[in-house]
Amino acid sequence: MAATPESLWEVRCIPNKGYGMVATAPVEPGTCLLVEKPLYIRAMVDDPIQQQNSIVESLIRSLPDAAQRDAFHALASSFSVLYPDYPYYSIATTNEVALSGAQDGASGLFLRWSRFNHACTPSAYWAWNEDDGASSSKGRRGVLTVHAIRHLNPGDEISISYFENRVMPHDDRERYLAEVYCFACDCALCSLAPGPWRDDVDERLRQLEAFWRKYHLGEDTQGPPSSPSSPSSLSTPASSAATPTITTTSKPSNKDGNIASKEEEVGENVIVDVRALNQQRYLHDAAGCLAECREAAELILEAEEDVGDGAGGEDGDIAGCIDVTFAYEIALALALFVGDAARASVFAARNRDRYTVTLGADSVEALRAGRCAENPCADRSFGLGGGGRRVMMGSDVVPDAEEIGEEAFEEWLWSAEEWQLRE
Numbered sequence: 001m002a003a004t005p006e007s008l009w010e011v012r013c014i015p016n017k018g019y020g021m022v023a024t025a026p027v028e029p030g031t032c033l034l035v036e037k038p039l040y041i042r043a044m045v046d047d048p049i050q051q052q053n054s055i056v057e058s059l060i061r062s063l064p065d066a067a068q069r070d071a072f073h074a075l076a077s078s079f080s081v082l083y084p085d086y087p088y089y090s091i092a093t094t095n096e097v098a099l100s101g102a103q104d105g106a107s108g109l110f111l112r113w114s115r116f117n118h119a120c121t122p123s124a125y126w127a128w129n130e131d132d133g134a135s136s137s138k139g140r141r142g143v144l145t146v147h148a149i150r151h152l153n154p155g156d157e158i159s160i161s162y163f164e165n166r167v168m169p170h171d172d173r174e175r176y177l178a179e180v181y182c183f184a185c186d187c188a189l190c191s192l193a194p195g196p197w198r199d200d201v202d203e204r205l206r207q208l209e210a211f212w213r214k215y216h217l218g219e220d221t222q223g224p225p226s227s228p229s230s231p232s233s234l235s236t237p238a239s240s241a242a243t244p245t246i247t248t249t250s251k252p253s254n255k256d257g258n259i260a261s262k263e264e265e266v267g268e269n270v271i272v273d274v275r276a277l278n279q280q281r282y283l284h285d286a287a288g289c290l291a292e293c294r295e296a297a298e299l300i301l302e303a304e305e306d307v308g309d310g311a312g313g314e315d316g317d318i319a320g321c322i323d324v325t326f327a328y329e330i331a332l333a334l335a336l337f338v339g340d341a342a343r344a345s346v347f348a349a350r351n352r353d354r355y356t357v358t359l360g361a362d363s364v365e366a367l368r369a370g371r372c373a374e375n376p377c378a379d380r381s382f383g384l385g386g387g388g389r390r391v392m393m394g395s396d397v398v399p400d401a402e403e404i405g406e407e408a409f410e411e412w413l414w415s416a417e418e419w420q421l422r423e
């Protein structure tokens with residue numbers, strides 16, 4: 001009989017960290033460790049602290065279950081010294097997580113999730129599976145999930161990254177964690193002594209950060225951010241109560257007037273945030289953008305290969321800092337936009353396989369990526385690179401990887417010579 005997620009871990013005292021989640025059985029990557037509904041959800045507002053304290057207090061006092069109220073009060077409270085008169089605010093700010101997607105601007109509190117400690121190279125991946133009210137959509141909704149992304153042995157602490165898919169070099173991470181979470185991280189990555197290896201790691205992180213800023217925030221060297229929807233500043237605790245809200249799986253929304261919103265309700269949304277590709281400016285250099293996706297993906301995959309199935313992070317490498325779907329999603333968006341069914345189906349299939357590990361086979365993202373892999377032409381962003389007309393053409397046939405070899409297959413996948421603008 002399959003083990004339930006709750007039977008795979010227990011909350012234990014961790015030296016210097018308070019409590020933490022520890023594996024009680026061997027765990028393989030892709031294993032679901034937690035499915036949790038929020039204790040509460042509240043709008044993230046700039047109200048005065050006193051007012052926020054009252055809001056949280058009334059939410060907690062209205063809970064019917066005394067055990068839940070006690071569990072809330074037992075959570076870590078990083079700001080109790082700073083705000084001794086506002087204990088509810090302090091606990092909420094320490095433990096709440098920003099919910100992305102349809103519930104942008106809201107944060108939730110999860111009693112068990114709050115017990116996971118942070119590592120910049122985590123052993124598990126967490127995600128909020130938003131409930132957008134679309135009853136026809138398949139997939140798990142309205143819960144937070146945690147899945148193992150590395151092999152764990154009994155006794156290993158299970159860590160998650162509070163950065164979600166955000167990447168930062170050493171000093172930025174140190175400052176961010178101190179300002180927002182009031183702690184100093186002692187993970188393998190942060191424990192690296194200054195020197196050439198740490199410089200090398202930081203250089204790779206900077207490269208990935210630049211990619212993330214360009215494609216997921218819409219920032220690049222040519223101008224100001226084109227997508228202001230995501231906070232990027234290293235700000236005060238009040239406005240960044242928990243994990244940054246950046247997500248690579250957020251659905252295209254209508255509020256920014258992106259391309260998807262102008263189309264009829266046919267097919268599905270591209271699963272990446274197409275706002276990052278707004279103004280279609282990247283499509284003028286689609287081949288160059290695809291090359292950048294390849295570089296980012298290879299940086300991540302090389303690090304994961306180095307770690308293998310071991311505990312990982314021993315060398316302070318970047319595996320787990322960021323998920324490879326972060327690069328594949330942009331590659332998929334490009335392939336869809338230019339109408340390249342073959343490459344789109346390969347990128348979608350890779351996303352599906354990765355989401356199956358990080359989010360579960362029953363996640364909205366894995367199911368949607370699977371459907372896209374089967375039929376990329378049904379995606380509503382397919383072929384829209386020319387403003388609704390299919391003016392660019394890619395390939396319709398996926399070469400046989402076994403026949404041409406893995407290396408040649410990768411060369412085909414990442415070369416966009418066929419992406420010529422047609423008159």
Ligand SMILES: [Zn+2]
Pocket residue numbers: 119120121185186187188189190191
């Ligand atoms: Zn760290």
